[in-house]
Amino acid sequence: MLQSKASRRYYGQMGAKLAVAAALAQVPLRAGAMQADATAESGTTAAQVAITLTSDNGGTCSLDTNSVPAGPITFTVTNVSATSLTEVELISNNRILGEKENLAPGLPAVSFTLTLGGGTYQIYCPGASDEMQDFVVTGEAAPKAEGGVTAVLEEGTVGYKNYVVGVIDAMVTAVSTLNDNIVAGDLEAAKIQYPLARPFYERAESSVEGFVMEGFDATDNLGNLDYLIDMRESNLDPDAGWHGFHAIERDLFEGGEITDDTKALSAELLVNVQLLQTVVADIEFAPEDLANGAAALLEEVQANKITGEEEAYSHYDLIDFAANVEGAQQAFAFLEPGMEMIDQALTDQVNTEFENVLALLKTYRDDSIPGGYILYTPEVRDSEGPTLSKAVQLLQEPLARIAEKVATAV
Amino acid sequence: MSKNGSGSQNAPGREMSRRGLLLGAASAGSMAFDWRAAAAAPAVANLEGEEDAIDLTQSIPFYGTGEQAGISTPMQRHCVYMTFDLTTTLRSNLQVLLARWSAAIAQLTVGEAIGQIEPTRETAVGSDTGEALDLAPASLTVTVGLGPNVFSDTFGLAEQCPPLLRELVSLPSDRMVADISGGDLSIQACADDPQVAYHAVRNLARIAKITGAAITRWTVLGFGRASAGKGQVTPRNLMGYKDGTRNITEPEDFDQFVWLNSGPEWQHKGTYQVVRKIQMNIENWDVDPVSDQNRIFGRHKVSGAPLTGAEEFDTPEFDQTDESGQAVIDPASHIRLASFEHNEGVKILRRGYNYTDGINQYGFLDAGLLFISYQNDPANFEMLQRKLGASDLLNEYIAHIGSAIFFVPPAPQEGGYLAQAMFE
Numbered sequence: 116m117l118q119s120k121a122s123r124r125y126y127g128q129m130g131a132k133l134a135v136a137a138a139l140a141q142v143p144l145r146a147g148a149m150q151a152d153a154t155a156e157s158g159t160t161a162a163q164v165a166i167t168l169t170s171d172n173g174g175t176c177s178l179d180t181n182s183v184p185a186g187p188i189t190f191t192v193t194n195v196s197a198t199s200l201t202e203v204e205l206i207s208n209n210r211i212l213g214e215k216e217n218l219a220p221g222l223p224a225v226s227f228t229l230t231l232g233g234g235t236y237q238i239y240c241p242g243a244s245d246e247m248q249d250f251v252v253t254g255e256a257a258p259k260a261e262g263g264v265t266a267v268l269e270e271g272t273v274g275y276k277n278y279v280v281g282v283i284d285a286m287v288t289a290v291s292t293l294n295d296n297i298v299a300g301d302l303e304a305a306k307i308q309y310p311l312a313r314p315f316y317e318r319a320e321s322s323v324e325g326f327v328m329e330g331f332d333a334t335d336n337l338g339n340l341d342y343l344i345d346m347r348e349s350n351l352d353p354d355a356g357w358h359g360f361h362a363i364e365r366d367l368f369e370g371g372e373i374t375d376d377t378k379a380l381s382a383e384l385l386v387n388v389q390l391l392q393t394v395v396a397d398i399e400f401a402p403e404d405l406a407n408g409a410a411a412l413l414e415e416v417q418a419n420k421i422t423g424e425e426e427a428y429s430h431y432d433l434i435d436f437a438a439n440v441e442g443a444q445q446a447f448a449f450l451e452p453g454m455e456m457i458d459q460a461l462t463d464q465v466n467t468e469f470e471n472v473l474a475l476l477k478t479y480r481d482d483s484i485p486g487g488y489i490l491y492t493p494e495v496r497d498s499e500g501p502t503l504s505k506a507v508q509l510l511q512e513p514l515a516r517i518a519e520k521v522a523t524a525v
Numbered sequence: 526m527s528k529n530g531s532g533s534q535n536a537p538g539r540e541m542s543r544r545g546l547l548l549g550a551a552s553a554g555s556m557a558f559d560w561r562a563a564a565a566a567p568a569v570a571n572l573e574g575e576e577d578a579i580d581l582t583q584s585i586p587f588y589g590t591g592e593q594a595g596i597s598t599p600m601q602r603h604c605v606y607m608t609f610d611l612t613t614t615l616r617s618n619l620q621v622l623l624a625r626w627s628a629a630i631a632q633l634t635v636g637e638a639i640g641q642i643e644p645t646r647e648t649a650v651g652s653d654t655g656e657a658l659d660l661a662p663a664s665l666t667v668t669v670g671l672g673p674n675v676f677s678d679t680f681g682l683a684e685q686c687p688p689l690l691r692e693l694v695s696l697p698s699d700r701m702v703a704d705i706s707g708g709d710l711s712i713q714a715c716a717d718d719p720q721v722a723y724h725a726v727r728n729l730a731r732i733a734k735i736t737g738a739a740i741t742r743w744t745v746l747g748f749g750r751a752s753a754g755k756g757q758v759t760p761r762n763l764m765g766y767k768d769g770t771r772n773i774t775e776p777e778d779f780d781q782f783v784w785l786n787s788g789p790e791w792q793h794k795g796t797y798q799v800v801r802k803i804q805m806n807i808e809n810w811d812v813d814p815v816s817d818q819n820r821i822f823g824r825h826k827v828s829g830a831p832l833t834g835a836e837e838f839d840t841p842e843f844d845q846t847d848e849s850g851q852a853v854i855d856p857a858s859h860i861r862l863a864s865f866e867h868n869e870g871v872k873i874l875r876r877g878y879n880y881t882d883g884i885n886q887y888g889f890l891d892a893g894l895l896f897i898s899y900q901n902d903p904a905n906f907e908m909l910q911r912k913l914g915a916s917d918l919l920n921e922y923i924a925h926i927g928s929a930i931f932f933v934p935p936a937p938q939e940g941g942y943l944a945q946a947m948f949e
Binding site: 170173194195196197198199201217219220221222241242403464467468501505508509511512513515516518519522523 | 612620621624625627628629631632637638639640641644645646648649650652704731734735736737740741937939940941942945
């Protein structure tokens with residue numbers, strides 16, 4: 116679990132790509148790949164390939180033939196005794212065309228059918244003694260794909276970018292209102308507006324963090340927009356001091372008054388979210404960025420919302436929790452049309468677990484409270500934390516596998 | 526564990542006495558519970574026989590034609606026990622979970638990773654978490670249990686339910702806490718290296734989530750065996766008493782009291798696992814005079830001999846009285862109430878471990894016994910515990926706070942998986 120935003124160097128590459136001063140990287144073009152159909156046309160006789168996994172040599176993946184004519188081909192996978200192998204893929208140029216997972220000795224054989232043009236492919240059995248084997252399809256090469264999964268995924272990244280832009284626009288509006296309340300010295304109005312301004316950043320944060328302002332060193336938190344907007348007390352950098360939402364939260368909910376410092380913090384926050392708004396307009400995402408972003412939002416839930424650290428003074432953690440989940444679900448939703456072509460079972464599993472988490476969150480709704488959720492007090496945290504964290508755990512593991520899928524899609 | 530530590534333990538054919546192992550661990554400086562080792566090693570090393578030596582390179586096969594490993598297997602030094610709640614209503618998910626667990630356990634017990642630790646693709650997450658890399662098999666056994674809810678109409682398995690599997694009845698002195706009781710699946714991972722055992726449980730818990738079939742419920746880390754297997758010197762529980770002197774060790778007793786040998790054939794060599802988390806009132810126990818402690822157990826603390834005898838394995842003379850006509854072994858003592866002589870000849874296999882959870886909310890040491898028993902009829906456990914819970918002198922110092930029951934199917938054969946027959 117990535118505990119500290121300040122230490123989020125894991126996303127360094129992404130951060131570098133998004134750095135304000137740097138030219139934004141283009142979405143890499145997918146290599147042209149062979150057309151692959153998930154199912155054979157009915158009435159056509161598919162060529163048969165049997166793949167057998169055994170424990171020989173610490174895990175062996177053998178094919179009964181490694182050359183078949185072009186056309187529909189059915190691959191039937193049987194794990195006879197290979198305890199170390201759980202997965203088989205048919206790949207071309209490092210792109211997955213078809214695969215089977217959760218293979219284990221004793222389970223019934225499973226199969227997938229693809230329509231392949233002539234060319235050399237590979238059968239990839241992660242961890243096998245013969246991990247990568249050539250598989251030759253004779254006959255004419257298939258025409259280059261016009262659309263395919265890559266195009267569908269790319270379309271999703273554009274849609275997601277629009278979503279992020281919309282979220283940040285809405286944040287600027289909500290923070291402006293909060294700032295108006297604070298400038299007016301209206302504590303009660305500011306305390307009501309605070310939770311209403313919070314969810315936007317939490318919906319998109321993993322996709323918009325990592326911006327370093329021009330002229331600042333990458334390790335200087337005073338140039339780190341995410342630090343300036345959303346840093347919690349538990350991860351403060353003494354050299355940079357406290358800025359942003361949670362410093363304001365402290366004044367409103369712990370201090371119980373609006374001071375000149377509060378007003379300065381609020382004005383600074385408004386400037387910084389407006390800066391973020393301009394930066395976001397130029398972001399481009401690769402499909403795996405959406406997947407990694409969704410996974411990172413769930414890490415946020417587990418690290419900071421479950422613990423009640425995020426909204427330590429106001430206890431509005433469940434608003435942020437729901438926003439993180441919503442943001443993750445949106446990112447996944449934009450990948451979903453492509454993911455359905457890649458791995459329907461995993462797509463269904465992720466959808467089911469999202470539904471379970473959202474249904475659970477619904478049980479904590481209370482529309483009489485600003486933001487719409489019960490307060491996440493220490494008592495609520497102690498009684499409900501394990502239930503909430505387990506529901507998210509069941510979503511985290513399958514979701515963590517999406518990035519690899521979309522990064523290797525045709 | 527340092528390179529030196531693991532390297533020397535992995536040296537082929539190099540057997541280590543417990544003392545040798547513990548000194549090795551102390552020099553490595555990172556093995557848990559060094560304090561216990563450091564304090565106990567010199568004396569115990571002198572008492573333990575050669576048969577108790579630890580060889581971390583040993584591995585115990587998972588596949589077989591009889592019972593699962595980890596029941597009659599001589600007890601390893603450490604145990605991580607975990608139960609799971611099912612999170613699926615799909616029969617196929619349960620099937621895939623048991624098959625993937627079986628394959629993974631087969632890997633783990635020979636000291637292999639369950640999959641790629643550092644996948645070739647940079648966007649991929651690892652299959653194995655990696656912390657057991659370079660560690661020896663350490664006699665790891667992983668024993669899987671199926672709780673009553675597995676055998677439900679939801680999974681189309683109601684008709685496969687082992688005849689005597691059911692929730693345990695409420696028993697005298699039960700002080701059960703829901704959060705550390707029950708479960709639909711159980712994993713008992715025992716090894717001579719605690720990191721090997723923990724790695725196994727952690728990775729199996731991950732597979733549960735990857736398949737969407739189950740999620741963790743409760744867990745206990747057992748750090749020292751508190752019952753003897755065949756050929757082992759009787760170890761001590763945290764009360765300082767030898768535990769398991771009269772435990773089941775002979776094949777005839779296993780056949781009579783532990784293994785199922787009737788009912789559906791796929792259940793033969795299965796057994797019922799009963800688990801109880803027994804908290805000890807450590808501070809109060811430590812200020813109780815040893816004479817009273819001896820009376821409570823019915824044995825001498827150091828020698829383990831019954832109060833009517835001189836040696837550990839002397840048969841207790843429950844009818845013996847002193848000059849004043851009082852029973853030498855108190856009628857409410859622990860060994861008398863638990864003895865087969867007073868329980869219709871019934872014996873159960875005990876395979877417990879000491880545990881600690883740190884310091885509790887009241888400032889007491891939070892520790893006790895993870896009691897694990899195996900029997901071919903859960904009613905046998907209930908008969909013993911009904912008597913103990915009602916009258917045992919020890920009850921002043923202990924509380925049963927967690928409880929669960931599971932059917933433990935026989936081992937799968939290579940190419941198959943646990944309880945496969947019930948799906949076919």
